[in-house]
Amino acid sequence: MLAVATVLYSIWIFFKSLIVPTLYIEGVVGPVRSIYPPQSTTDAEKTIVSLVYRGLYKYDDKGNLVSDLAKTVEVGDDGLSYTVTISENNFWHNGDPITADDVLYSASLYSSLSEIRIDRVSDTAVKFILPNKFSPFLSILTFPLVSSKDSNKVSDLYVNGSGDFRVIKVSRTKDGVSQIVLFHQKQASLYTSNPAYKLNKIAFRVYKSDTDLQTAYKLGEIDGFFARQEFNFHGMHKISTPIYGRYFVLHFNTSKEPFSDKDLRKKLAKSIDLDYLQKTLLKDKVVKTDGVISNSWVTKKDLASLDYDPNQSPETTVVKSSLSYSNSKELSLVANYIVQEAKKLNLEIELNPLTPAEINNLISTERDYDLILLGEEVGHDPDRYVFWHSTQQQYPGLNLSQFSNIRVDKALEKGREETDPEQRLEHYSIFQTVINEEVPALFLYHEVYYYNMSDKIKAPLIDDLYYPWERLRDFVKWEYQMSGMGAE
Numbered sequence: 001m002l003a004v005a006t007v008l009y010s011i012w013i014f015f016k017s018l019i020v021p022t023l024y025i026e027g028v029v030g031p032v033r034s035i036y037p038p039q040s041t042t043d044a045e046k047t048i049v050s051l052v053y054r055g056l057y058k059y060d061d062k063g064n065l066v067s068d069l070a071k072t073v074e075v076g077d078d079g080l081s082y083t084v085t086i087s088e089n090n091f092w093h094n095g096d097p098i099t100a101d102d103v104l105y106s107a108s109l110y111s112s113l114s115e116i117r118i119d120r121v122s123d124t125a126v127k128f129i130l131p132n133k134f135s136p137f138l139s140i141l142t143f144p145l146v147s148s149k150d151s152n153k154v155s156d157l158y159v160n161g162s163g164d165f166r167v168i169k170v171s172r173t174k175d176g177v178s179q180i181v182l183f184h185q186k187q188a189s190l191y192t193s194n195p196a197y198k199l200n201k202i203a204f205r206v207y208k209s210d211t212d213l214q215t216a217y218k219l220g221e222i223d224g225f226f227a228r229q230e231f232n233f234h235g236m237h238k239i240s241t242p243i244y245g246r247y248f249v250l251h252f253n254t255s256k257e258p259f260s261d262k263d264l265r266k267k268l269a270k271s272i273d274l275d276y277l278q279k280t281l282l283k284d285k286v287v288k289t290d291g292v293i294s295n296s297w298v299t300k301k302d303l304a305s306l307d308y309d310p311n312q313s314p315e316t317t318v319v320k321s322s323l324s325y326s327n328s329k330e331l332s333l334v335a336n337y338i339v340q341e342a343k344k345l346n347l348e349i350e351l352n353p354l355t356p357a358e359i360n361n362l363i364s365t366e367r368d369y370d371l372i373l374l375g376e377e378v379g380h381d382p383d384r385y386v387f388w389h390s391t392q393q394q395y396p397g398l399n400l401s402q403f404s405n406i407r408v409d410k411a412l413e414k415g416r417e418e419t420d421p422e423q424r425l426e427h428y429s430i431f432q433t434v435i436n437e438e439v440p441a442l443f444l445y446h447e448v449y450y451y452n453m454s455d456k457i458k459a460p461l462i463d464d465l466y467y468p469w470e471r472l473r474d475f476v477k478w479e480y481q482m483s484g485m486g487a488e
């Protein structure tokens with residue numbers, strides 16, 4: 001009898017080993033307070049939102065803007081109106097159809113649409129009426145739609161979405177949300193846009209720090225995590241990717257001395273060895289930018305480069321200034337390197353380390369600084385009006401170099417008005433050329449992130465990632481494999 005039981009147990013173990021798991025467990029740094037799109041602010045929250053919700057448009061894995069919930073769009077002859085029709089047979093997770101009322105309600109929650117008039121055309125169509133021509137408008141319609149019935153919602157976590165995954169469980173501890181589990185029900189095709197997921201359940205486990213993520217992985221609590229650090233644990237492989245929608249930049253305040261002097265700006269810019277900064281100082285955890293518009297279809301590759309020149313003549317007298325920066329470990333290294341190189345030119349730069357809150361206060365008030373070093377986040381579209389037009393020198397504009405140039409203003413204005421790609425390319429080429437010539441800022445690098453994950457997870461390599469929360473856009477191609485082959 002014991003022999004029979006032993007044989008049956010062995011058979012059970014064998015067949016169990018053939019069952020491929022369908023659950024992926026990812027560790028994220030919290031807190032996670034809300035996955036209701038208008039209230040989601042952290043990378044972790046936005047990652048979950050990207051799976052639970054859909055927009056009228058989205059960016060595909062090649063960075064192209066494509067339809068999501070939208071079926072058609074008609075642009076008025078004057079270029080000021082966009083009539084969008086929603087595709088048929090799209091539903092919320094509770095079974096309600098997605099309608100024009102949901103678009104109207106959602107738009108009312110986003111400040112980016114506050115100046116746009118929106119009319120209901122039918123149950124499935126809306127018309128957006130713009131005050132001015134704005135060629136990147138469809139890129140704004142990537143915002144996640146929420147149900148018009150959400151005004152009565154009782155939770156910011158158990159939400160009613162329309163994406164391929166829905167929330168099935170939220171766990172809490174005294175410290176807040178500890179886990180959110182999402183599920184993709186293949187047969188429930190009413191609300192799914194792609195029913196072919198091999199991993200149909202995702203658990204996001206929330207931790208306080210990257211150190212806690214490492215510990216969780218070592219203990220077998222998670223299958224993977226996305227972080228600035230790469231790790232070499234047993235049974236782990238890594239996928240690295242730059243984040244192209246974010247870059248770090250040194251802004252010169254061109255409205256005041258000493259950096260109202262273009263020659264001095266150029267001299268300091270040419271004293272910074274970007275290759276050394278990337279490969280030695282930051283140990284290849286960054287990649288260089290392509291300038292003011294990086295990794296875009298309009299990026300101008302033939303710009304005259306400001307090559308590193310260690311043999312420049314120093315200033316005849318000491319030039320004093322200050323450098324404000326967010327006091328992180330990485331930016332402290334960069335700031336100190338800039339000061340070190342500036343000394344060789346007789347430029348004496350005082351360091352002014354600030355907290356993130358102090359940085360925000362500095363750029364939202366008088367903008368009284370000589371140099372400021374910080375990270376910026378831009379959109380997929382090459383429109384850089386809010387960052388460089390002369391009307392954007394005061395908050396909430398983001399012209400942190402206080403830069404004013406007629407050619408730049410005109411190029412940015414035309415780039416927003418034109419819909420023809422060739423015309424837009426021409427205007428943004430002029431814009432990039434002038435910025436490169438005038439040097440109101442030095443564009444340093446994009447951060448590189450690492451997907452640290454178990455060898456048992458097979459995932460495609462990530463190309464052209466703009467934001468961390470887009471990293472699961474190809475999750476439909478992920479699978480669990482017992483052989484542990486890792487990335488494709």
